[in-house]
Amino acid sequence: MRVRACLAAVIVLLATLVTPAHAELYHPRQDWLRASTAGLFLHWGMFTAPRHTDCAAWEHDVTAGGWTPDYWIDEATKLGASYVVLTTFHSRLGYARPWPSKIPGSCSTQRDFLGELIAAGKAKGVRVMLYMTDDPQWHNETGHESLDSAAYSAYKGHPVDLTTRPGFGEYSYDLFDEVMDRYADLAGFWIDNDNEYWEQHGLYEHIREKRPSMLLSNNNEDTPIMDTVSNEQKTGMTPSYDYPQAIYTPMPRLTEADYKLPTNGDWWYSGGDQAVDFRLSTGRYITNAGSSIKSLMAETAMLNGKFPPQQEAFNNFMASWTQPIKKTLEGTEGGGYMYGGMQPGFWNDGAHGVITLKGQTQYVHVVTRPSTNLVRLRDNGYRVTRVSDVRTGEPMRFAQSGGYLSILDIKDWDTYDTVFEVDTAGQQYFYDKSTIKATASASAPGHPASNLTDGSYLNYWDAGGQQPVSVTLDLGKKRSTAYLAVHERESSPTAARESFGRAEDSARIKDYRVYAGDDGKNWRSVRTGALPSTRGVQFVDVGEVHARYLKLEVLNTWSGPQAKPFFHQLALDEIDVAYGYPDPRGEVPLEAESWRNGFEGKASPVWCEACSGTAAVSGLDRGAVVFRNVQAAGPSQLQLDTAGPGTLSVSVNGAAPITVNAPAAIPVPLNPGGNTIKVSGTTALDRIAVAPLPPESYTPKTTLTVEPAGVQWVSPGRQSIKVAASLRLDVDDPVGQVSLAPVVPAGWTLEGAPVTAANLRLGQVLSGSWTVTAPAAQDVTIPVTANFTTLGRAKSVSKPVQVKPRPAGRVFMREAEDSANDIGDAGVTSCSPCSGGQKVRNIGGSAGAAVTFPDVVAGAAGQYTLYLDFTVNGDRSYFVSVNGGAPVEVKVSGAGNSTPYTTSVPVTLTAGANAIRIGNDRAGAPDLDRISLG
Template sequence: MNLPPPTRSGSERRPLRSRRFAGVTLALALSLVAALLGAVPAAAEVEHPRQQWMRESTAGLFLHWGMFTAPAHTDCAAWERDVTEGGWSAGYWVDEAKKLRASYIVLATFHSRLGYARPWPSEIPGSCATKRDLLGELVEAGKAKGVRVLLYMTDDPQWHNEAGIQTLDSAAYSAHKGKQVDLTTREGFGEYSYDLFHEVMDKYPDLSGFWIDNDNAYWERNKLYEQIREKRPAWLLSNNNEDTPIMDTVSNEQKTGITPAYDYPAATYTPMPRLTEADYKLPTSGAWWYDGKDNAVDLPLSIGRYVANAGSSIKSLMAETPMVNGKFPPSQENFNTFMDTWLPPIWSAITGTKGGGYMYGGMQPGFWNDGAHGVITVADEARTQYVHVLTKPKSQDMVRLRDNGYRVTQVTDVRTGAPFRFTQSGGYLSILGVTTWDTYDTVFKVRTAGQQHFLKPGTVKATASAAKEGFPAANLVDGDYTTYWDSNGNQPVSVSLDLGKRRKVAYLAVNQTEWSPTHARESFGRPEDSARIMNYKVYTSKDGRNWGEPVRSSAMRSARGTQFIDLGAQDTRYLKLEVLDTWSGAQAKPFFKQLKIDEIRVASDYPARDTDGMPLEAEAGQNDRDGKARVTGCDACSGGEQITRLGGGARNAVTYRGVQVAAAGTYRLELDYTAPKAGSLSVSVNGAAPIKKAVAATGVEVPMDASIAVPLAAGDNTVKVFSDDQQGPGLDRIVVGPLPSASATPKTTMTVRPSGVVWVGPGQQSVTISAKLRLDEDTVDNVRLAPVVPAGWTLEGAPVTASGLRLGQSIEGTWTVTGPAAGGAAQVPVKADFQTVGLPHSVSKVVPIQVRPADRVFMREAESSLNDIGSAGVTNCGRCSGSQKVRNIGGSADAFVRFDDVTVDQAGEYQLFIDFTVNGNRSYFVTVNGGTPIEVPTSGMGNDTVYTKAVTVSLKAGANTITFGNDTDSAPDLDRISLGS
């Protein structure tokens, strides 16, 4: 078998979330040899035969069910009695899992928020244990019907008295052990749960593994995972939210805030071939467990997640909420029954397939034409591919997506077998004449004859201007998606490709390592962002030394899957891809300026199939061509042709007749064009006055799009396109669609500094504000960026403007706002205004300015952008100042909060007031100006209660630095600090 190299180690991929220890080095080849010889592997495997059953799975059922399931029980025996008398049946859970085509169940009963209940008779006292062997019954029922069972285990004792009773019995466990053990501490709980792991392994050989929520230092110190590998080598180990090398599975918990909402993989961070899960709540509101309510299930969201995850080889671990008697609330049971009938007609497009557009081949997933969105699944080495349209196009009866070089031979409807017309050109497959769309997933079966026109591995040699040791540029062209090139944090950075001899080059296919989300987000308080290419340039050279001007300058969308750089028709031996920057911002340190690419493939041409052609092609025979307008070849254009010589005014034009819409109104007209330099196109509809649209330079014969709003009559319309430029752009095609809704604001990223509450002293104060607006999708016009000051305040600095922005482009500015002489608080929004197809939009971020109390000489929020928070993270906190705080402080030297420029007028001793939240007993270590750390112990209950503690610190006059951390253990969450004299 092909063994992936050590580069897929979890320790290489992602920082740890809740524990800080040296990661286990992944030595896959050695561990597989050891496994084959019957020895205990010294480290984990990215791929191992024991994982095969889960790799063949599509879904699992996650069941949070325990003593505190509503109505909560405070007595273990009473809970067990009500479970039994209520008619609990293991077979019911197995049958419901089968409806979902789930291959496994994860039982989360020994859960910190559910009373630490153990659904099995236990010889080890310490928490609730049933006399009835519920776990054993579930394992046996699952085994009878091919559904495996994994047991959830936690290391978290902090919720031991959440319900007002003590759910952990330290005295009983201490008597059992013959020594004093406090189960409410992580160390004591680690010892207790360590014993439970072994008890379960001894009692239930037919269990399939453990699903582990975080790690415990006691487990690690006592080699628990290695013992599991030795005692139960066929069992899986799954870990929540961390890519831990010794674990088989990485589980990504409850990802939301994604567009589309079902595109769960866009928020995950672990690349294939790592075995990954998406674990999420099936009811779209409420707790992970039954809270007494029949919470609704959002069908489009839930089905979309199910299919989208399959399109990325991610397993859907769906959390349903059984009641005390084990039955699911009606909404969830109804969803299961619906899926049991909805899945079979398309099951062939899901089961036995792999995610398409990644290392297993396949066309490009993601956003397609006219607002369509979907995923690809592949089989038969991608000779059979399934196009899953989860969001249908807004108005068109077609789907158009990048073909990734596959020559398509047949397209049929998976449900009916009916054939569809299709065409291929310019790198796109267009499936035509789609008049019926499934509510949730329209699936096309696409047969291919394989990929065409890519240079074979070994033909191309790669070098780079920088590389991390062990991750050379040669990995880019070795044909192995499990190796990658790492730029070692350098930007800009370039990769040069030697094609061996002069060749025709049409495009590059770039597979970036899927180790980051595709957009800025927070995960458990830690900022994440996309470590993918943004702005780039491509150069050609005949000798590898003289590069000249770039043949292509553009931005690459931040998206998963293969991305393409079209180059027109280039004749060259050498190519250079210069990456100017990536999408990640500085707030997400693990991803900032990081770039990892698995493969870059070079294609000499596009697959082509001319049938009836695409609608509204400029070169279509039914169009009128006036004056000098003529058809010319254009490899990257739809249909392989375009209309050129449209310059010089309306006498040189292409005129479409019979452009149809069902109802009169204003529509979005997209112009796909090529232009060697910036210019304009003019459009006259039904003989009306022309509408002029400025267009950017494409540089090469690679179409770009520009859109305008046009009035169209019901039925047939005439659309005339020309240019007033002396040498006008070429026209590839036009597309007619609905205007975006007024609420559909293009995605932007606005960063404002300082962020959060700004605390100032009494009297007149000035605050310097900087802001940057970046466009993350689409095109916008007439951009304006500036603060909006309230009455009585003044603004120094002019607004920043731009005639337009395209993908990846940005504008930024700096201003000074000054308050009135009497001082006072204010809300200062930084506002960006722009237009899309003539529709106005705006986005803004507010800088709250507050006056600090009279007894404070300094005050700053922990989450302020003026601070460095290392690998800690910001999270919401309703009772905190500014409604945010910094969490995940401590456990390692890099998880800290450093306050720079803590300024005082004179040297001396000051009272440092620390506002924090904490659950239990934890300590900060506070360092002032690099001095000896001062331990500040804290104690409290609940992470929503803000406490204050004061310590005395010695400061120098002027700027000081104060750092909060804890190298060895978790510290409290930090709200803000202030100084009193």
């Protein structure tokens, strides 16, 4: 697999954020993969340790070591994998071909390893796909030339340079043909990005014509002619195992998640026995299945084909661990998306999990267990009839009310995935969509609001880049509404990665308002709030609204301007309107209206459609509800759910009451055993919940953005820098006593006071700007720090502004990753030897993948020397354009992407601000560290 990961745009029929293309979403050749849960990715070739440079010697040692295809097929079966991707013709593994080839050009074996593997897999129901690379750049890695241009040129009868992309494309095109002719039972090709020669000469169309049953998969790109979109080694999610958070391709497009089982090291065996993180790997396996994504797991086969001991041990573990829950993974679809099902994701008390579906049966996979002994999740209107533990077969006590299913008294927690079988009688209390007419204040051509209620996830509404924007639902007559179930397009990732100090977020709804009306013109507000940036169906409870018209106004989304494909974009698949919740069953612990409680003064239960148990306790302004015998292990977190906003007064075990803004979660000094909690206030109380306090290390997830980002290179003398920052709360954990400001070193001055907020809630932002001044240019780090409290604990998050004096002989210097720049479709990555520890990668190949440096200030008009600090492997080119002028090619060479180099080119600048664009519209360019002017 290619080491670099592309930040490719989505170009598939279901994509919402770019021009749609016409992919074959369903075809019989895809059926076997749709029925699969997982595959085994095998990187194995000439450079597998111990490294070989002679093809015949490598083949001899593989055979002498006892290589057998049945071993790979059997290990794949242990992992629940129904296919194997053989990755030997790989740019970093010597471009070896594990079959007898008549086409010269790179290593080819006499023994037919590929044919033997295909036959062994066919005998045991495991398919084999062949990896093909597009990339010749590693042809002479460490000094060994892997490609034989002379031999291939003689074979073709004309000169072909295999070390160039066109030449390599011609060579590999012939290999596709040879393999198709030779192996009728090959399942297809797994292609590591596109080669221009292939595209220009219709390779994929040729494969479709010659072998229409062969599957085509492409790494990191959503190419319409491909059957599968593969996603390489995504990281940075919370929780770390939730790989689907980084996927941007909507169902029903076939999607793979490609990840390494060895926690560290290369995709191939380079020596040693690398560990496998069981928690991470099993979590990925389960959450992928719960999102209809195939887990393509990479293991590092040694020279003789065997896996190192720790990988073998993991395979053996998986064979036994998945056995009791196979029915919950095989032949299922992910729940909470287009196939129906309850809501996956973050549940109560720290729980996290997914849903898998098979018919009317749903499987609740609790991957991260809660801190309590119950799991509470949105039921999405499904009436639950029975719950049982899949591993033990034991029936489970459960309660259902107010749109939630609570599975109670859980004792048998699995270390990695506790699974419950939930039998249902289908969904209840949703209006027939054919009776609802949807219109919108704006729509993109071809994606009208009527798609929101057509019942098809292949059609969607696109807001056409407008925000705020609204959707109006005409119910046909005055009706009752309890909640909206909103299905957002799964066309943007929800993992908040960062580039040059700024968060990259999703095109999902953040702040919204819901209005009701009877004539479609006059409106009353019924709900305001924020939705989380998470995948799966989202719910907006409106209580009990009686109106003909409902209007959902989306004020903004979670994405900022730095995430160009997602900024100001919004698209929704469907909106369901519910007029009630499944009938209550059982009692959820600590309901306010429970007969076990005491009611003082005017406090009494009242009907509450949207409340848990469909009841709440009102009259708390002239009375109180007393919860007796509340069990706890000690100091705890107390959650207070209310029917609306207001204040509550809470007394624990007779102590002086404290006042809180509700709904809320607060720390309370509960004793081990039974406790008494008394609540009064200005709003109706729905329920309380008690959970252990999170560990002292817990800090609610926030996004702190600071500008400028990237090292600030300043001239000698007194310096002033403007600093701006914003803190956003990304989770539904309210924080209070918030302050935000830079912390300047001694001798510096700070202009501007800290910005403060009494509290923040989900999606809310606190922003400020300041001027910091140094007496002289210094090498210093200025932390910009946000302080706040959560559950009574003081917390802080911080990001630095790095300032350094500009080197002598330079009149201007700026990092490529600086927030002042526009990096287009390129991306930022870490680079320890680079200036500032980062660089910009994925430059070139299109007009959008370029870095533009605005405000490059020259003291006077004239010619300057522009220095480019970069990393590169092989021969590549930049094209440099100044102020929109003709681009000038700058050719560079290098021997590794972790070694910084410097080159220069003369440029003519005007006095004052200039714009310099660095890219390569036709081919990949080197990674860029920084620029400077001499």
